[in-house]
Amino acid sequence: xxxxxxxxxxxxxxxxxxxxxxxxxxxxxxxxxxxxxxxxxxxxxxxxxxxxxxxxxxxxxxxxxxxxxxxxxxxxxxxxxxxxxxxxxxxxxxxxxxxxxxxxxxxxxxxxxxxxx
Amino acid sequence: xxxxxxxxxxxxxxxxxxxxxxxxxxxxxxxxxxxxxxxxxxxxxxxxxxxxxxxxxxxxxxxxxxxxxxxxxxxxxxxxxxxxxxxxxxxxxxxxxxxxxxxxxxxx
Numbered sequence: 001x002x003x004x005x006x007x008x009x010x011x012x013x014x015x016x017x018x019x020x021x022x023x024x025x026x027x028x029x030x031x032x033x034x035x036x037x038x039x040x041x042x043x044x045x046x047x048x049x050x051x052x053x054x055x056x057x058x059x060x061x062x063x064x065x066x067x068x069x070x071x072x073x074x075x076x077x078x079x080x081x082x083x084x085x086x087x088x089x090x091x092x093x094x095x096x097x098x099x100x101x102x103x104x105x106x107x108x109x110x111x112x113x114x115x116x117x
Numbered sequence: 118x119x120x121x122x123x124x125x126x127x128x129x130x131x132x133x134x135x136x137x138x139x140x141x142x143x144x145x146x147x148x149x150x151x152x153x154x155x156x157x158x159x160x161x162x163x164x165x166x167x168x169x170x171x172x173x174x175x176x177x178x179x180x181x182x183x184x185x186x187x188x189x190x191x192x193x194x195x196x197x198x199x200x201x202x203x204x205x206x207x208x209x210x211x212x213x214x215x216x217x218x219x220x221x222x223x224x225x
Contacts, residue, residue, distance in 0.1 A: 041154075041201060043215040056212070090160060106150070108160040 003027050004109040006091050012115045013081055021076045021112045023091030031055070032074035033106065034066060035090040043090070049074050050096075081116045088113050120144050123204050123216040130223050136191040138219045140204030143185065150205040151178050151189050154218070160203075163189070194223045 004025045013019055025032060033056075034046040048056040052068040063079040078085060091109040121142045130136050140149070151163040164171050164178040166187065171178050175194075180187040191198055204216040 041218055043203065043205070045213045088158060092160075104148070105162045105165055107162065108152075111158050111160070113158075 004091055004093055004107050006089075006109040006112050008112060009110065010113050010115075012117065014117055015081055015083060017081050018077070018079045019081060019114075020078070021089055021091075021114070023074050023076070023109055025072055025091075025093040025107070025109075027093055027095075027107060028072075029093040029095050029107075030071060031094045031096060031104075032068070032071070033092040033094075034074065034076050035092065037088040037090060037111070039087070047074075047076075083116050086114055086116045120214050121204055121206055121216040123202075123219050125219060126217065128219060128221045130194050130221070132195060132223055132225050134194050134223075136194050136198075136221065136223075138189045138202050138204075138221070140187045140189070140216055141185060142187075142204075142206045142214075144206065144208045144214070146182075146185075146206040146208045148207040149180055149187050150207070150213075151187070152203040152205060154201040154203060156200065163202075191221075196223045196225050199223050 007022045031050045033048045035043050036046055037043045045058055046060045047066045049068045051071050065077045067075045088111045090111045092106045094104045094106045096104055124139045148165055148167045150165050153161045153163050166178055166180040175192045177190040199222050201218040201220050203218045205213055207213050
């Protein structure tokens, strides 16, 4: 059974469009994350949600809006897509909200490769 | 300067060699993660440390909090270990900063 799943796996779209990426985890975790990996393979955290509540919102444009309908899902909606949004987006989850104490392993989804033309 | 620096950036090793990847960070942290990203793109969490040392199979991770340094060791390396290894530090409530990764290639 897939622990953290993302759809779609690949997304090719035109500039200016609005698109969504979905993420679901069946691990019963309380916290979910969105990361962006750029063309140089550098990972950056974008958002994290704990029990449907926004915990982290890094310096991400307002065009990116996460939505958590329940704690098993964290979707990422992107408005007015730009060329610079092309990247691989990873969803992840962890049991609790804290990364301290060496007890919060994160489980990653397979990634969604977004290409904006 | 990135808050998390990894070395080397690229590493090529012969099968069977002992490998060390280093991670230095400049911020106070509550935990440090080692991640493995396969050539296909999938990311797997290898270790999470807040002190000392952890071992899993042929992989060993150590951390020295005073020196703000961690190492990932691979004993008896194998071609299937070829991947990008990423160090990530967790400082403060949920703030995670990633290193730029070390690309490892193990040649048979």
